[in-house]
Amino acid sequence: MSIETQVRSLPGEAVASEGHAARRLPHPGLFDLAVALAVLADLYAIFAISPAERVQGDVFRIVYAHVPMGWLAYVAFTLVFGASVAYLWKRRPGADYLARAAAEVGVLFTTLLLVTGVLYGRPVWGVWWTWDARLTTTLVLWFVYVGYLMVRSAIADPERSARIGAVLGIVAFANVPLVQLSVTWWRTLHPTPSVTQPGAMGGTLLPILLFSMAMFSIVFARLVVLRLQLVRGQAEARQLAQLVAERTEV
Amino acid sequence: MENGGYLIAAFGAIWLGIALYTAWVGSQTAQLRRDLSSLRDLLRDDQTTRG
Amino acid sequence: MTWLRHALVIVGKDLRREARARDFAIATIVLALLMLLTFAFAFDVAGEHVRRAAPGILWATLLFAGVLVAGRTFAAEEERGTLEGLLLAPVDRGAIYLGKFLGMVITMGALEALVLPAYAAFFDVPALAWGVLSSVAAGTVGFAAAATLFGAIATHARAREVLLPLLLLPTASPLVIAGVRATDVALGGPAVGADMPWLQLIVAGCVVYLAAGLAVIDHVLE
Numbered sequence: 253m254s255i256e257t258q259v260r261s262l263p264g265e266a267v268a269s270e271g272h273a274a275r276r277l278p279h280p281g282l283f284d285l286a287v288a289l290a291v292l293a294d295l296y297a298i299f300a301i302s303p304a305e306r307v308q309g310d311v312f313r314i315v316y317a318h319v320p321m322g323w324l325a326y327v328a329f330t331l332v333f334g335a336s337v338a339y340l341w342k343r344r345p346g347a348d349y350l351a352r353a354a355a356e357v358g359v360l361f362t363t364l365l366l367v368t369g370v371l372y373g374r375p376v377w378g379v380w381w382t383w384d385a386r387l388t389t390t391l392v393l394w395f396v397y398v399g400y401l402m403v404r405s406a407i408a409d410p411e412r413s414a415r416i417g418a419v420l421g422i423v424a425f426a427n428v429p430l431v432q433l434s435v436t437w438w439r440t441l442h443p444t445p446s447v448t449q450p451g452a453m454g455g456t457l458l459p460i461l462l463f464s465m466a467m468f469s470i471v472f473a474r475l476v477v478l479r480l481q482l483v484r485g486q487a488e489a490r491q492l493a494q495l496v497a498e499r500t501e502v
Numbered sequence: 503m504e505n506g507g508y509l510i511a512a513f514g515a516i517w518l519g520i521a522l523y524t525a526w527v528g529s530q531t532a533q534l535r536r537d538l539s540s541l542r543d544l545l546r547d548d549q550t551t552r553g
Numbered sequence: 554m555t556w557l558r559h560a561l562v563i564v565g566k567d568l569r570r571e572a573r574a575r576d577f578a579i580a581t582i583v584l585a586l587l588m589l590l591t592f593a594f595a596f597d598v599a600g601e602h603v604r605r606a607a608p609g610i611l612w613a614t615l616l617f618a619g620v621l622v623a624g625r626t627f628a629a630e631e632e633r634g635t636l637e638g639l640l641l642a643p644v645d646r647g648a649i650y651l652g653k654f655l656g657m658v659i660t661m662g663a664l665e666a667l668v669l670p671a672y673a674a675f676f677d678v679p680a681l682a683w684g685v686l687s688s689v690a691a692g693t694v695g696f697a698a699a700a701t702l703f704g705a706i707a708t709h710a711r712a713r714e715v716l717l718p719l720l721l722l723p724t725a726s727p728l729v730i731a732g733v734r735a736t737d738v739a740l741g742g743p744a745v746g747a748d749m750p751w752l753q754l755i756v757a758g759c760v761v762y763l764a765a766g767l768a769v770i771d772h773v774l775e
Contacts, residue, residue: 295513311505314512321516340772357523364519371512375505395723402719406710416706419769420720423702426761427723471520478527485534492541499548 287474294467297460314372316461320468321365322390327472328358329397329428336421339414345487348414351421353479355400357472362394385434393427400424410487556648563639563652568659570629577625578660585618585668589675607676608736612729614668615661615689616696620718622660623700626653627708636708640774650701650770654763657697665689684739684752691755692732698762699724705773724762731755 298316305312331354339347369387374380381387400420407413571578592613596606627636639649669689673680703720707713735751737743 309505311509313509317513317516360519360523364516367515367519368512371508371515375508392723392726395719399716399720399723403706403710403716406712406716408711409709412709415772415775416709419772420706423765423769426765475520475523475527478524478531482527482531482534485531485538489534489537489541492538492545496541496544496548499545 290467302460311375316464318368320465321361324472325361328354332421333425336418339418349483357475359397389431389434396424556645559648560652564655567656588614608733612733627704646771646774654701661693678740688732688735692728695728695759702766
């Protein structure tokens with residue numbers, strides 16, 4: 253079997269030609285330009301179109317970033333859960349790659365959620381932090397998925413890392429509904445979810461919030477795809493390296 | 503604009519975070535491209551010497 | 554019911570090993586007592602602060618000792634060899650999980666039997682009251698269930714000793730929160746939170762952690 257055939261027959265994403273690999277690695281293109289334009293349009297809406305809030309003033313605009321961060325963190329960890337279940341069920345490496353990528357972007361967005369929350373809380377509530385139900389459970393959520401990422405890096409064997417990562421990805425997901433439920437179970441300083449209550453927010457707030465949500469969702473998706481391609485490529489490089497090692501050994 | 507510092511810090515943190523992450527992924531990907539390219543060269547050379 | 558027999562064999566083996574080489578057990582007990590002392594310094598418990606800090610000090614001490622015991626469960630040096638042997642044999646993974654879990658509960662129970670009286674004496678609190686004992690017992694069971702799962706996970710990872718508490722503490726936090734509240738109420742604390750069913754919450758946590766552990770252990774210990 254020629255080396256080309258051997259390489260092509262590697263499980264997963266084997267590469268046989270320069271062009272093939274280059275196509276699947278990200279290049280900044282028209283899509284990224286569109287994303288950048290969407291970001292700028294949203295920032296314009298947030299700062300120029302939206303009026304300042306009556307009581308809180310301009311600082312209220314942080315909400316346009318804070319709420320999407322929270323929502324997308326949930327989406328990310330739901331993706332991790334789904335990909336983890338899929339991996340344990342079908343053992344497809346692609347599912348594992350998605351779990352890793354989504355977890356990483358999820359941790360990034362959770363970090364930004366906490367940071368924007370703190371920066372919003374200080375001027376509005378007077379304190380940097382409070383140990384109410386929502387903030388506490390969100391912080392626990394952060395630790396849980398940081399733990400997930402650390403375990404993934406700490407296990408050398410890729411198959412074992414994927415398998416144990418999948419178990420963690422499933423078990424860790426219990427924290428996501430916990431954050432939501434904690435708000436209803438305990439009185440909390442944090443505002444209760446008001447987006448789902450009709451009429452709670454009027455005027456320009458809801459449309460701009462939804463626009464921001466859409467914009468950050470696109471950014472989120474782009475980041476996950478970028479990271480996913482990197483994970484995939486690294487797995488492939490490992491397989492190629494192994495092949496090289498085998499050939500040179502003989 | 504009162505409390506403007508918090509507002510700027512918040513949006514700055516968001517976009518700095520996203521930018522740093524994108525830059526990190528980008529540099530890792532560039533490194534990966536180099537690794538893949540040299541690995542393929544190695545395999546091609548090996549193929550040539552073996553005939 | 555071979556799996557139960559296997560589980561009990563594993564418990565017996567682990568407990569015999571700990572009884573033979575007593576250093577770890579003794580050192581852990583002494584360390585737990587030392588933690589009580591350290592917390593007494595840290596929280597300046599001469600005076601009325603004692604009552605406020607007491608429940609938290611108990612649970613922080615047990616958490617600290619628990620992390621050490623959890624690390625021991627899968628990681629003792631000779632244990633690595635016997636674990637490989639267990640995995641090669643057709644032993645049900647759930648039996649291994651249960652055996653390790655029970656071993657940890659018994660070890661923690663023995664530790665608590667010594668630490669609780671010392672705690673009651675040092676901080677002048679009725680620590681042997683039913684409210685305290687029940688919440689500590691339930692909390693220990695839940696903690697052991699989570700610790701056994703994460704111990705099995707961490708056993709294949711680098712920086713195992715740090716990863717185990719890193720995974721365990723966030724998961725154990727609901728147990729600690731509920732446990733401290735329950736202990737506070739049992740020690741005659743303020744009526745705030747007395748109406749919440751803390752013990753039931755802890756017990757629910759035990760069920761959830763045990764169920765989750767048994768459900769996924771096959772994938773962890775392949």
